[in-house]
Amino acid sequence: MTTAEIxxxxxxxxxxxxxxxxxxxxTWLHLRSRRVPAGVLxxxxxxxxxxxxxxxxxxxxxxxxAQQLPMIxxxxxxxxxxxxxxxxxxETERSAGRWLPYLRLFAAAxxxxxxxxxxxxxxxxxxxxxxxxxxxxxxxxITGIGLLCSLVTGGLLAWTLPMGYLVFCQYALLQAxxxxxxxxxxxxxxxxxxxxxxxxxxAGLLLFTIRGPRTFLSDPS
Amino acid sequence: xxxxxxxxxxxPATARRMARVAAAGRLLRLELKRNAVPYVLxxxxxxxxxxxxxxxxGFPPVWTLRASVIGDHMLFEFSAFxxxxxxxxxxxxRRRKTLDMAATTPxxxxxxxxxxxxxxxCWLLLALLAGVAVLYIQTALQATWGGPPLxxxxxxxxxxxxxxxxxxxxxxxxxxxxxxPLVAIGVLVLYQTGLRQALGVTSSSGTYxxxxxxxxxxxxxxxxxxxxxxxxxITQVMxxxxxxxxxxxxxxxxxxxxxxxxxxxxRSLRAALAxxxxxxxxxxxxxxxxxxxxASWTAFALAGTAKPDATGGWQIPALHSAASDxxxxxxxxxxxxxFGVCVHPAFSFYLHDLAAALDPVAAEIAGLPGAPxxxxxxxxxxxxxxxxxxxxxxxxVFEFTxxxxxxxxxxxxxxxxxxxxxxxxxxxxxxxxxxGRPPHAGTVPIQLxxxxxxxxxxxxxxxxxxxxxxxxxxxxxxxxxxxPPAAVSAAHRFATLSAGARHAWLAAHLAxxxxxxxxxxxxx
Numbered sequence: 176m177t178t179a180e181i182x183x184x185x186x187x188x189x190x191x192x193x194x195x196x197x198x199x200x201x202t203w204l205h206l207r208s209r210r211v212p213a214g215v216l217x218x219x220x221x222x223x224x225x226x227x228x229x230x231x232x233x234x235x236x237x238x239x240x241a242q243q244l245p246m247i248x249x250x251x252x253x254x255x256x257x258x259x260x261x262x263x264x265x266e267t268e269r270s271a272g273r274w275l276p277y278l279r280l281f282a283a284a285x286x287x288x289x290x291x292x293x294x295x296x297x298x299x300x301x302x303x304x305x306x307x308x309x310x311x312x313x314x315x316x317i318t319g320i321g322l323l324c325s326l327v328t329g330g331l332l333a334w335t336l337p338m339g340y341l342v343f344c345q346y347a348l349l350q351a352x353x354x355x356x357x358x359x360x361x362x363x364x365x366x367x368x369x370x371x372x373x374x375x376x377x378a379g380l381l382l383f384t385i386r387g388p389r390t391f392l393s394d395p396s
Numbered sequence: 397x398x399x400x401x402x403x404x405x406x407x408p409a410t411a412r413r414m415a416r417v418a419a420a421g422r423l424l425r426l427e428l429k430r431n432a433v434p435y436v437l438x439x440x441x442x443x444x445x446x447x448x449x450x451x452x453x454g455f456p457p458v459w460t461l462r463a464s465v466i467g468d469h470m471l472f473e474f475s476a477f478x479x480x481x482x483x484x485x486x487x488x489x490r491r492r493k494t495l496d497m498a499a500t501t502p503x504x505x506x507x508x509x510x511x512x513x514x515x516x517x518c519w520l521l522l523a524l525l526a527g528v529a530v531l532y533i534q535t536a537l538q539a540t541w542g543g544p545p546l547x548x549x550x551x552x553x554x555x556x557x558x559x560x561x562x563x564x565x566x567x568x569x570x571x572x573x574x575x576x577p578l579v580a581i582g583v584l585v586l587y588q589t590g591l592r593q594a595l596g597v598t599s600s601s602g603t604y605x606x607x608x609x610x611x612x613x614x615x616x617x618x619x620x621x622x623x624x625x626x627x628x629x630i631t632q633v634m635x636x637x638x639x640x641x642x643x644x645x646x647x648x649x650x651x652x653x654x655x656x657x658x659x660x661x662x663r664s665l666r667a668a669l670a671x672x673x674x675x676x677x678x679x680x681x682x683x684x685x686x687x688x689x690x691a692s693w694t695a696f697a698l699a700g701t702a703k704p705d706a707t708g709g710w711q712i713p714a715l716h717s718a719a720s721d722x723x724x725x726x727x728x729x730x731x732x733x734x735f736g737v738c739v740h741p742a743f744s745f746y747l748h749d750l751a752a753a754l755d756p757v758a759a760e761i762a763g764l765p766g767a768p769x770x771x772x773x774x775x776x777x778x779x780x781x782x783x784x785x786x787x788x789x790x791x792x793v794f795e796f797t798x799x800x801x802x803x804x805x806x807x808x809x810x811x812x813x814x815x816x817x818x819x820x821x822x823x824x825x826x827x828x829x830x831x832g833r834p835p836h837a838g839t840v841p842i843q844l845x846x847x848x849x850x851x852x853x854x855x856x857x858x859x860x861x862x863x864x865x866x867x868x869x870x871x872x873x874x875x876x877x878x879x880p881p882a883a884v885s886a887a888h889r890f891a892t893l894s895a896g897a898r899h900a901w902l903a904a905h906l907a908x909x910x911x912x913x914x915x916x917x918x919x920x
Contacts, residue, residue, distance in 0.1 A: 210572075210573060210574070213572070213574060214574065217574045217578060220578070221581075224585060228585065228589070232592075233585075233588070233589040233592055234588070234592065235592060240591075240592070243588055244585065244588045244589070244592075247581060247584045247585055247588060248581065248585065250581065251577060251578065251580075251581030254577035254578075254580075254581065255574055255577060255578070258573050258574055258576075258577055259573075259574075261573060330573075331484075331491075331573055331576075332432070332484070334480060334576060334577035334580070335436055335439060335477070335480070336439070338439075338476045338477060338480065338577075338580060339439040339440075339442065339443050341476065341584075342443040342446075342447055342472065342473040342476055343442075343443060343446050343447065345447065345472065346446050346447040346450065346451065346469075349451075350450075
């Protein structure tokens with residue numbers, strides 16, 4: 176054995192020599208660190224549950240109760256999105272590069288779009304009460320609430336505020352509230368409800384992009 | 397050292413037992429201090445206020461009705477947080493990566509997990525009981541009869557316990573960041589599905605949905621005239637308690653099942669179960685699982701045998717006590733002057749409004765054949781069927797129920813519109829008087845002919861009810877529709893007669909009017 180053999184780096188295993196663009200690799204690592212693949216699976220489960228619920232008539236067809244079950248599942252999808260905001264690396268990740276805010280932005284917005292698509296896919300061919308517009312508005316708005324919550328509680332407990340809002344909206348549905356900030360209650364084309372939901376989402380997404388979810392020293396690594 | 401000192405000192409076995417209890421107490425205290433539930437309590441309190449308290453405020457202060465919000469609303473909001481937070485607590489060891497470190501402690505994993513579970517459950521049950529206390533104190537300050545029903549509280553506590561166990565077990569078995577929200581959502585979906593099934597339950601479609609703690613609010617006088625049979629709550633508690641006990645046993649087996657899961661194969665599972673260490677704990681766990689499954693299965697089977705009872709509820713023959721079918725003895729609250737009005741003491745807060753509504757109309761028809769001398773509230777369900785209002789007896793008495801008066805229903809749920817409420821009772825009294833129909837069981841309300849409707853409108857107008865917008869209207873399929881112009885004209889004509897002329901005409905033509913032989917043109 177010569178010295179050159181020792182110093183020479185070992186040959187790369189077959190199949191790993193192909194160069195992956197750094198941007199894609201960074202994005203993939205970011206998504207994996209947030210457990211986004213598992214989150215997508217969770218969103219698919221939500222879509223599947225919605226389909227089963229509609230197909231087997233677990234939900235009411237009309238009346239104040241009709242929106243309850245779809246809203247619960249939409250809130251579930253939003254909760255999955257915001258829980259995926261949690262970072263394994265916490266504070267140390269913030270000093271690692273300038274791309275983190277953009278990655279956060281695209282991850283959250285992308286998952287939100289994917290959630291709407293998967294839920295709509297689940298409801299395709301079934302009679303979803305109030306249609307895809309209310310579904311989208313609920314996912315967007317409740318995700319915004321969750322992203323705002325993640326600034327205070329951190330990503331792992333960011334599902335609590337969406338749950339609180341969900342419970343409140345159950346009451347608002349039964350009492351036929353008309354306030355625009357109770358957007359799940361409003362009809363699909365209601366402008367005030369859309370403005371409220373989008374405003375909450377925009378505020379949540381912006382602050383989440385800039386600040387990121389709160390991190391704690393005790394966060395799991 | 398004195399002999400007295402020696403005799404007072406605990407023996408080694410007692411000392412060990414005391415030390416063990418003290419250690420468990422310290423662990424529980426630590427768990428209560430570090431649990432996540434207190435941080436979510438403000439959010440839970442806000443949800444409780446908006447959903448449960450405000451819904452209960454919309455009901456009249458009748459104990460059974462107010463207590464129904466525990467299963468219908470309170471359990472919903474508690475389920476959302478209980479399942480999620482229990483899953484959060486259950487996945488803590490894996491989340492903190494302290495599984496190996498905690499495994500070296502001299503206590504079984506089951507005991508360790510039980511302390512965490514107990515801390516979470518204590519907080520949640522404490523919050524539930526605090527909410528119930530708020531609800532019941534508020535009702536006690538307003539209610540005029542009865543006392544707090546306990547079965548809804550037991551059902552609520554069993555529901556929170558079962559949901560917490562489900563969440564905690566999922567957290568232990570599937571520790572991950574998505575477990576908590578997904579379990580919370582799953583529990584809510586189950587709750588809503590149960591509600592959907594419970595609302596449509598009939599004896600012909602199967603009665604298993606009665607196991608759902610969520611259901612429609614009971615009738616306003618449920619538990620007022622008859623005792624509420626505890627059959628269904630007993631099966632619900634048994635079902636949910638069985639689930640909780642079985643899952644507690646599963647928690648005991650989780651530690652043993654984790655190792656074969658990593659090794660793989662049924663052989664490893666058998667090896668884990670056959671290990672000599674901790675066999676007592678595993679045996680107890682298996683017994684708990686068996687007992688829990690048996691309890692839940694028994695409750696499921698019992699729910700399948702439910703059948704409607706005579707008071708509008710459900711009875712389960714194996715659990716039913718015939719004593720609950722007997723009416724409760726009670727002295728009604730009555731007005732002392734004018735047209736006598738009597739209601740159950742549970743509704744005595746409506747008595748003066750009711751007397752003020754019925755007095756003027758009763759004065760218009762006083763002395764006519766079949767005119768009631770007083771009005772009396774009766775039970776809204778008889779023989780399993782809704783009771784419609786009517787006039788019967790000698791002297792005649794107008795009998796109405798808290799649920800139905802004439803073509804109106806839900807009159808005793810509150811007075812959101814005082815004018816409409818008053819008009820509903822007046823119409824109910826005149827409907828019964830002008831048709832001469834006695835109170836009857838069934839779903840068909842009293843329908844008036846055109847001449848009867850015109851006379852009723854005229855009498856209501858003269859009694860002071862402003863019918864300018866609705867005079868001449870008739871009900872078709874429960875919807876008000878404009879009556880024919882001839883009816884409007886006849887009503888106006890009759891209303892403009894003097895009181896004496898109206899009275900004389902009614903005395904002469906009442907029998908014909910009741911049988912439908914009077915036409916609109918014959919009304920003076």
